[in-house]
Amino acid sequence: MAHADILAGPVSEALYRRALEAITGGVNSPSRGMEALGGGAPPFIERAEGAYLYDVDGRAYIDYVQAFGALILGHARPEMLRALDEASRRGLLFGACHPGEVQLAERLRQLFPVCEKVRFTASGTEAVMTAVRLARAATGRRVLVKFEGSYHGHFDAVLVGAGSGASTLGLDESAGIPEGIKADVVTLPYNDAPAAERWLEAHGRDAACVLVEPIVGNFGLVEPVPGFLERVARAARAVGALVIFDEVITAFRFRPGPVYVELGVEPDIVTFGKILGGGLPIGGYGARRHIMELVAPAGPVYQDGTWAGHPLSVACALATLDLIGQDAGLYRRLDDLGRALAAGVRDGAARRGVPLVVHQRCGAVSLFFTSEPDVRDFSGVRRTDARAFARFVRAMLRQGILLPPSPYEVWFLSAAHTEREVERTIRAVDAALEAVLDGS
Ligand SMILES: Cc1ncc(COP(=O)(O)O)c(C=O)c1O
Numbered sequence: 065m066a067h068a069d070i071l072a073g074p075v076s077e078a079l080y081r082r083a084l085e086a087i088t089g090g091v092n093s094p095s096r097g098m099e100a101l102g103g104g105a106p107p108f109i110e111r112a113e114g115a116y117l118y119d120v121d122g123r124a125y126i127d128y129v130q131a132f133g134a135l136i137l138g139h140a141r142p143e144m145l146r147a148l149d150e151a152s153r154r155g156l157l158f159g160a161c162h163p164g165e166v167q168l169a170e171r172l173r174q175l176f177p178v179c180e181k182v183r184f185t186a187s188g189t190e191a192v193m194t195a196v197r198l199a200r201a202a203t204g205r206r207v208l209v210k211f212e213g214s215y216h217g218h219f220d221a222v223l224v225g226a227g228s229g230a231s232t233l234g235l236d237e238s239a240g241i242p243e244g245i246k247a248d249v250v251t252l253p254y255n256d257a258p259a260a261e262r263w264l265e266a267h268g269r270d271a272a273c274v275l276v277e278p279i280v281g282n283f284g285l286v287e288p289v290p291g292f293l294e295r296v297a298r299a300a301r302a303v304g305a306l307v308i309f310d311e312v313i314t315a316f317r318f319r320p321g322p323v324y325v326e327l328g329v330e331p332d333i334v335t336f337g338k339i340l341g342g343g344l345p346i347g348g349y350g351a352r353r354h355i356m357e358l359v360a361p362a363g364p365v366y367q368d369g370t371w372a373g374h375p376l377s378v379a380c381a382l383a384t385l386d387l388i389g390q391d392a393g394l395y396r397r398l399d400d401l402g403r404a405l406a407a408g409v410r411d412g413a414a415r416r417g418v419p420l421v422v423h424q425r426c427g428a429v430s431l432f433f434t435s436e437p438d439v440r441d442f443s444g445v446r447r448t449d450a451r452a453f454a455r456f457v458r459a460m461l462r463q464g465i466l467l468p469p470s471p472y473e474v475w476f477l478s479a480a481h482t483e484r485e486v487e488r489t490i491r492a493v494d495a496a497l498e499a500v501l502d503g504s
Contacts, residue, residue, distance in 0.1 A: 071098060071461060072105040073121025080105035095132060100470045101454045107466070112139035114480035117466060125466035126485045128429075130476035132468065133281060133313045134338040136398075136427070137387055138480025144342050144383050151379030159370070164378040171385055172350065175321035178330050179350030183359060184378070186371035188312035188337035189217025191347035192275070194359075194367040195333045196221060198351070199273035199306040201358050201365045209263070209305070210275045211254040213283035213442025213472070216310050222275070225251035254280060255288060255440045257295035268303030273333075278324050281313035283445045284430035285423045285474045293329040306332040306355075312347065313338060317476075318426045319395055320388050342384035344377040394479055398427030401477050401486050405429055408490030416497045418452075427477035431456070433500070445472065452500045459496035465489055 072080070083090040091097045091106075098104050107119035115138055117127045130136070137144065151164075169182050176182075185191045196208055208221050216222035223238040224246050250267075252260050254276075264271060274296055280286040297307045309331035314323040316339040324330060333355060337347035350356065358365045371377075388394060406424035409431060413420035419435035432439045433452040439445055453471045460467050465488075467475055477486075 071101070071458065072107045073119065073123060075120040076108040077105045079108045079120065095468075095470065095473065098469050100450070101458055106469070107461075114138045114140070115478060115482070115485050123464065125461075125464050126481075126489060127466050128475035128477070128489075129466055129468050129473075130478050131343070132338075132473065133317065133428075133476050134341065135343060136316060136339045136394075136476070136478055137342065137384065138478040139343075141387070141480070143387055144380060147342075147379050147383035148344075148376060151376050154375070156376065157371075158375060162373070162375055162378070164375060164382060165373040168378050168381050168385075171382070172336075172348070175385075176315075176334055176336075176350055177325065178332070178334055178352060180353040181356035182348050182350035183356070183367065184373040185337075185347040185349070185367070186345050186369055186374065186377075187217070188310075188335065188347045189219055190367075190369065190372075191312065191335040191337055191349045192216045192222060192308075192310055193219040194365075195308050195310075195335050195349045196273060196275065197367070198349070198355060198358060198365050199308060199333060201363075202306060202355055203272045203304060205270055205272040205305070206248045207250060207267070207270045207272055208248060208275060209250045209252060209260075209271050209273065209300075211277075211280075211442075212251050213254065213445065214275075214277050214280060214310075215282035216275060216277075217312075220245045221249050224249040253441050253443070254283075254286065255292050257289075257292050257299075260296045261299045264299040264303050264305070268299070268305060271300065271303060271305035273306040273308050274300040275308045275310060277314065278309045278311065278327055278329070278331075279314050279318070279425065281317075281428070281474050283442045283472045284432060284439065285425060285428050286439060286441070286445075287423070287425060288327070289440060293327060297329050297331075308333045308335065310335050312336060313474075316340060316384075316388060317428060320385075340381045340384060341377050342380035344380040345371070345374070346377040346381055391479065395426055398477050398479070401481055401483070402427045402429055404483070405475075405477070405486050405489060408486070409493050412490065412493045412497050416494075416501060418497050418500055427481075429475045429477070430473075431475075432471070455500045455503065456496045459499035460489075460492055463492040463495060465492050 109117050110120045117125045220241045311322045315336040333351040335349045360366045402424045406422045421432040423430050433449040
């Protein structure tokens with residue numbers, strides 16, 4: 065598949081050529097590349113507002129990437145810009161304690177029932193990396209148990225059998241990971257509680273933690289089958305392992321807090337990031353007091369960071385919590401739009417006879433080009449039709465709809481999307497499905 069000619073306009077093309085010379089692979093995060101679509105220049109974005117991105121060629125796109133799930137309020141929301149402006153006038157970085165981080169921690173304690181204490185980091189990767197270190201210190205054990213196709217950031221241990229951008233490039237195992245680290249990681253199939261129970265029963269005495277996305281957002285949107293999380297958590301605790309829920313994508317995506325509250329299973333440690341920062345980098349983790357007090361300087365587990373608790377990220381996080389808190393109808397509206405979008409896509413596929421499974425929860429939607437009845441795990445996503453997906457996404461892009469350029473990523477709606485954008489998207493889906501059928 066070589067479609068390098070049709071994805072982006074001439075100014076983006078020229079920038080991409082320069083980027084390929086100056087930035088390795090032309091991108092600063094592999095997820096942004098067009099490799100899964102057959103290659104070519106991605107649109108280079110000049111500005112963003114509401115539900116739209118505008119590229120350097122003057123093209124507008126309805127944005128369903130939403131910064132890979134980091135945004136829920138839409139782009140350049142005036143209240144967020146004001147919060148950022150006010151915070152920046154007080155100084156950009158202190159390298160010292162400040163009132164905002166205390167306020168933010170106090171508010172998160174109220175929103176995340178298991179978090180008697182929290183700690184902020186600069187990214188989700190750092191949050192999960194420290195959560196795993198903390199679990200290892202708390203249990204005195206070495207093995208990290210996680211699930212196929214999930215993505216938890218880019219530190220060594222979680223890149224063993226990693227999902228998301230790594231899956232897109234077929235790099236389920238990054239090069240450069242020492243054998244010693246691989247030996248301490250076990251990757252099990254998601255949504256297969258008996259497999260997890262069997263493994264934990266047989267080998268669980270070495271397990272420090274079970275790390276899981278409570279709802280997967282990294283091989284499409286895949287929800288846990290009933291009982292999966294409960295059984296995994298029970299089996300982990302039965303052998304003395306801790307349960308870490310990685311809520312970097314899910315926290316604030318489906319409700320004003322972590323999704324585990326809705327799912328009814330509580331972790332021992334929870335990580336968060338993305339949406340909380342309102343567009344600025346943030347991550348963090350929290351747990352009950354006795355676990356969190358193992359972290360330095362209270363205890364012996366080391367975690368540090370020049371950017372941790374960054375005043376601008378914290379100001380944007382506080383503004384995000386305010387805006388989410390003030391908008392009582394936000395998640396209902398996102399769910400209505402998500403349902404309408406999913407229904408429109410399903411109808412279009414049924415009318416044209418394109419085999420398609422659509423998952424939707426609140427404002428998160430994902431499509432699987434498959435004739436199987438459903439997709440429940442990573443192997444199911446791997447069996448989907450990658451060529452049909454690529455044709456579909458390219459045809460959507462040509463119509464001004466920006467979808468994540470990977471079958472493993474989820475489409476996200478934001479508070480700025482309305483029926484108008486969703487209706488336009490559904491009309492575009494019709495033409496894109498035609499492109500899937502005629503192979504263009
Ligand atoms: C579930 C999950 N955990 C962790 C991360 C890593 O977060 P970050 O990109 O902020 O390092 C991601 C990023 O996509 C994620 O989806």
